[in-house]
Amino acid sequence: MADDPAIRADMEGTVPMMPWWAGGLGIGLILLIAVALVQPIGVSTQYVVLDGVLLHAIFPDRVDESPYLKHASKGWTLATYEFLFVAGIPLGAFIAAAATRRLTGRVVPALWAQRFGPAPARRLGWSFVGGFLLLFGARFGGGCTSGHMISGVSQLAVSSFVFSTALFASAILTARWLYPERAER
Amino acid sequence: MTLLLGLFLGAVFGAILQLAGASSYTKIIGTLRLRDFTIMKLIMTAIGVGLIGVHVLDAVGVAHMKVKDLYLPGIVIAGLIFGVGFAVTGYCPGTALAAAAEGKPDAWMTIVGGLCGALTFAFLWPDLESSLASLGEFGPITLHGSFGINGLLIALPLGVLCLWGAVKLPGVRAT
Numbered sequence: 406m407a408d409d410p411a412i413r414a415d416m417e418g419t420v421p422m423m424p425w426w427a428g429g430l431g432i433g434l435i436l437l438i439a440v441a442l443v444q445p446i447g448v449s450t451q452y453v454v455l456d457g458v459l460l461h462a463i464f465p466d467r468v469d470e471s472p473y474l475k476h477a478s479k480g481w482t483l484a485t486y487e488f489l490f491v492a493g494i495p496l497g498a499f500i501a502a503a504a505t506r507r508l509t510g511r512v513v514p515a516l517w518a519q520r521f522g523p524a525p526a527r528r529l530g531w532s533f534v535g536g537f538l539l540l541f542g543a544r545f546g547g548g549c550t551s552g553h554m555i556s557g558v559s560q561l562a563v564s565s566f567v568f569s570t571a572l573f574a575s576a577i578l579t580a581r582w583l584y585p586e587r588a589e590r
Numbered sequence: 591m592t593l594l595l596g597l598f599l600g601a602v603f604g605a606i607l608q609l610a611g612a613s614s615y616t617k618i619i620g621t622l623r624l625r626d627f628t629i630m631k632l633i634m635t636a637i638g639v640g641l642i643g644v645h646v647l648d649a650v651g652v653a654h655m656k657v658k659d660l661y662l663p664g665i666v667i668a669g670l671i672f673g674v675g676f677a678v679t680g681y682c683p684g685t686a687l688a689a690a691a692e693g694k695p696d697a698w699m700t701i702v703g704g705l706c707g708a709l710t711f712a713f714l715w716p717d718l719e720s721s722l723a724s725l726g727e728f729g730p731i732t733l734h735g736s737f738g739i740n741g742l743l744i745a746l747p748l749g750v751l752c753l754w755g756a757v758k759l760p761g762v763r764a765t
Contacts, residue, residue: 421611425628428610429635429756435603436636437643443592444654445644446603448684452708460709473715486596491687493600498613498688501605512695514615514680525695532696535678536686536703537710542672543683544711545718546665547658549672550682554633557658559640561733561744564660571669572676579677580622 422505436555443486445556449543451491453477520584542572604688613688615680615696622677625763631756638752645745662726664718679703 421428439446457478461468468474479485483492502508512525521527543549546568548557554572557565610632611617620626647653676682679700681689686704689697711718734741 421609421617421628423606423609423611425610425631425761426635426756428606428612429632430639431606432603432632432636433639433643435599435606436640437647439599440644440653440655441647442595442654445656446599448682448687449708452683452704453712456705456709456712471712471715473712477712484593486592489593489596490600490603491684493597493602494604494607494684494687495691496597497601497604497606498608499604499691500601501608502692505609507608508693510693510695514696516616516619528696529699532679532699533703533706535675536681536700537707538671538675538703539679539681539683539686539700540675540704540707541711542668542670542675544708544715545723546668546672549684551684553658555636555640556656558637559644559745560655560657561641561645561735561741561748562657562660563728563731563733563736564658564665566733567660567662567665568669568672571666572673575670575673576622576676577624577673579674580619583677584619584623 422501422507432555436559439490440556445552445560446490447487447548447552447556448491448494449540449549449552450477451488452540453544454483454485454488457481458483603684604691607685607688608692613681613685613692613694613697615689615694618680618685619677620762626761627759627763628761631759631761634752634756634759638749638756641745641749641752645741649740649742657730657732659730660726660728661723662728664723664725667722675707 436446453474454477457468457474458481460474461478461481499508513523513528517528539549543552546553547564548568553565553568558569607613612629612632617626617629621629644653644655648655679686679696681697681700683704686697686700690701732741734744737744
């Protein structure tokens with residue numbers, strides 16, 4: 406299996422350039438700087454903000470009907486600290502991947518291809534469905550991995566402990582169902 | 591100035607996610623299959639540093655806290671839904687942005703799906719707010735607040751425990 410060049414190439418991309426402790430320390434410090442200067446970090450709200458701003462540009466009347474959108478995208482602008490933080494993520498990731506020559510065009514992850522076949526449409530379709538559930542859940546719960554797990558647990562927020570526990574329980578069970586253990590042997 | 595700070599902090603965050611392997615489908619699925627604990631070690635380190643640091647900042651009075659509301663059945667259901675999406679895509683809302691910037695089209699689809707999911711939620715919220723999210727409301731409660739003690743008393747031991755666990759967990763489990 407490891408002789409398959411496609412799989413080896415993908416696995417190469419997954420050997421982290423940065424050790425876990427440096428990454429964890431770095432993310433912890435970003436959280437501390439953010440908490441000291443502005444507010445805890447968070448990502449998922451900005452999906453709603455982008456939705457609101459885009460929709461406001463196309464159907465201004467319709468958007469005014471949603472109190473949730475109106476509340477999230479205050480003033481229908483993207484020029485906020487919160488949005489720029491989120492916009493910085495792809496910027497930084499692009500620079501990091503380019504600097505370490507790890508920009509890629511792979512469509513189907515090798516692990517997925519081994520289990521579900523190499524068809525791009527299947528992977529892309531399920532990515533859409535998964536993304537839908539991800540943000541629906543994050544907005545319903547009031548946060549995602551950054552907002553709840555890192556910022557929330559650090560503040561000892563009870564809602565964040567509950568959300569993180571439910572998240573991991575469901576994600577581990579789903580992963581186990583998608584990749585049954587016996588398939589390996 | 592604050593805007594630039596946001597962009598800068600976000601860019602460093604994105605670069606770390608990318609370099610540390612958090613934007614890799616293989617790494618995340620390895621974590622959820624309990625085979626590769628690298629990302630778990632990373633998260634536990636971040637939370638350990640965060641727990642201790644945030645409560646030290648709070649003790650000196652410079653922390654800007656923002657605690658999320660607890661509404662019991664709602665938060666559990668939300669976490670369960672999020673978990674399924676996490677295992678299917680192998681990305682979370684933040685790492686999908688990093689992975690998309692690396693050129694991974696499945697991460698692009700995750701973002702498009704996410705924008706649709708967030709929009710659907712925004713229009714369902716008035717109904718959800720008056721039904722599910724109004725059950726078991728506790729407001730923005732914290733562990734130390736409900737015991738009525740200083741946050742550091744819990745954050746310090748728990749933070750040390752997270753850091754200790756991060757060191758002790760094996761990296762990649764032999765199969």
